[in-house]
Amino acid sequence: MGGGEEHDIMGSVANLFDVAMVFAVALMVALVSRYNMTEMFSTQDFTMVKNPGKENMEIVTKKGEKIQRYTPSNDQSNAEGSRGKKVGVAYQLENGEVIYVPE
Structure with missing residues:
Protein backbone atom coordinates (compact mmCIF):
# COMPACT_ATOMS: atom_id res chain seq x y z
CA MET A 1 0.00 0.00 0.00
CA GLU A 39 -55.76 6.42 8.87
CA MET A 40 -54.12 3.11 9.75
CA PHE A 41 -51.64 4.92 11.99
CA SER A 42 -54.13 7.19 13.77
CA THR A 43 -55.71 6.45 17.15
CA GLN A 44 -59.24 6.96 15.82
CA ASP A 45 -61.56 4.07 14.95
CA PHE A 46 -62.82 3.91 11.36
CA THR A 47 -64.64 1.79 8.79
CA MET A 48 -63.58 1.82 5.14
CA VAL A 49 -65.33 0.19 2.17
CA LYS A 50 -63.20 -0.85 -0.82
CA ASN A 51 -64.99 -1.33 -4.18
CA PRO A 52 -68.52 -0.55 -2.85
CA GLY A 53 -71.33 -2.50 -4.51
CA LYS A 54 -69.01 -4.68 -6.59
CA GLU A 55 -68.32 -8.41 -6.44
CA ASN A 56 -64.89 -7.95 -4.81
CA MET A 57 -66.10 -5.45 -2.18
CA GLU A 58 -64.25 -5.47 1.12
CA ILE A 59 -65.03 -3.78 4.45
CA VAL A 60 -62.07 -2.82 6.65
CA THR A 61 -62.74 -1.79 10.27
CA LYS A 62 -60.25 -0.54 12.85
CA LYS A 63 -61.08 -0.48 16.55
CA GLY A 64 -58.15 0.49 18.73
CA GLU A 65 -55.20 -1.65 17.66
CA LYS A 66 -57.35 -4.34 16.00
CA ILE A 67 -57.92 -4.24 12.23
CA GLN A 68 -60.51 -6.60 10.71
CA ARG A 69 -61.34 -7.27 7.08
CA TYR A 70 -64.78 -8.49 6.02
CA THR A 71 -65.81 -9.89 2.66
CA PRO A 72 -69.63 -9.82 2.36
CA SER A 73 -71.16 -12.89 0.73
CA ASN A 74 -74.04 -15.30 1.03
CA ASP A 75 -71.72 -18.02 2.37
CA GLN A 76 -72.03 -18.01 6.17
CA SER A 77 -70.11 -21.28 6.71
CA ASN A 78 -66.78 -19.55 7.39
CA ALA A 79 -65.98 -19.90 11.09
CA GLU A 80 -63.14 -17.36 11.21
CA GLY A 81 -65.57 -14.44 11.58
CA SER A 82 -64.65 -12.55 8.41
CA ARG A 83 -67.90 -12.91 6.46
CA GLY A 84 -71.16 -11.00 6.56
CA LYS A 85 -74.52 -11.14 4.83
CA LYS A 86 -76.13 -8.55 2.55
CA VAL A 87 -79.18 -6.69 3.90
CA GLY A 88 -80.45 -4.52 1.02
CA VAL A 89 -77.92 -1.71 0.55
CA ALA A 90 -76.49 -2.29 4.02
CA TYR A 91 -74.24 -5.08 5.23
CA GLN A 92 -74.68 -6.78 8.57
CA LEU A 93 -71.50 -8.36 9.92
CA GLU A 94 -71.45 -11.49 12.05
CA ASN A 95 -70.90 -9.42 15.20
CA GLY A 96 -74.23 -7.61 14.52
CA GLU A 97 -72.74 -4.35 13.23
CA VAL A 98 -74.53 -2.89 10.19
CA ILE A 99 -72.52 -0.91 7.61
CA TYR A 100 -74.34 1.17 4.98
CA VAL A 101 -72.82 1.20 1.49
CA PRO A 102 -74.20 3.84 -0.90
CA GLU A 103 -74.65 2.74 -4.50
Missing part, protein backbone atom coordinates in the same frame (compact mmCIF):
# COMPACT_ATOMS: atom_id res chain seq x y z
CA GLY A 2 1.80 3.01 -1.30
CA GLY A 3 -0.01 5.99 0.26
CA GLY A 4 -0.28 4.77 3.82
CA GLU A 5 -4.08 4.84 3.63
CA GLU A 6 -6.00 1.76 4.62
CA HIS A 7 -9.51 1.13 3.35
CA ASP A 8 -11.92 -0.29 5.90
CA ILE A 9 -14.16 -2.63 3.90
CA MET A 10 -16.49 -3.30 6.86
CA GLY A 11 -16.99 0.45 7.29
CA SER A 12 -18.10 0.69 3.68
CA VAL A 13 -20.56 -2.17 4.19
CA ALA A 14 -21.99 -0.41 7.27
CA ASN A 15 -22.44 2.78 5.23
CA LEU A 16 -24.30 0.82 2.52
CA PHE A 17 -26.58 -0.65 5.17
CA ASP A 18 -27.36 2.85 6.50
CA VAL A 19 -28.18 4.09 3.01
CA ALA A 20 -30.43 1.07 2.39
CA MET A 21 -32.32 1.69 5.66
CA VAL A 22 -32.92 5.36 4.81
CA PHE A 23 -34.15 4.35 1.34
CA ALA A 24 -36.52 1.72 2.82
CA VAL A 25 -38.05 4.19 5.28
CA ALA A 26 -38.47 6.80 2.55
CA LEU A 27 -40.16 4.22 0.31
CA MET A 28 -42.60 3.21 3.08
CA VAL A 29 -43.50 6.84 3.80
CA ALA A 30 -44.06 7.49 0.08
CA LEU A 31 -46.33 4.43 -0.29
CA VAL A 32 -48.39 5.29 2.79
CA SER A 33 -48.93 8.86 1.63
CA ARG A 34 -49.59 7.82 -2.00
CA TYR A 35 -52.34 5.34 -1.13
CA ASN A 36 -53.89 7.55 1.60
CA MET A 37 -53.33 4.95 4.31
CA THR A 38 -52.53 7.43 7.07
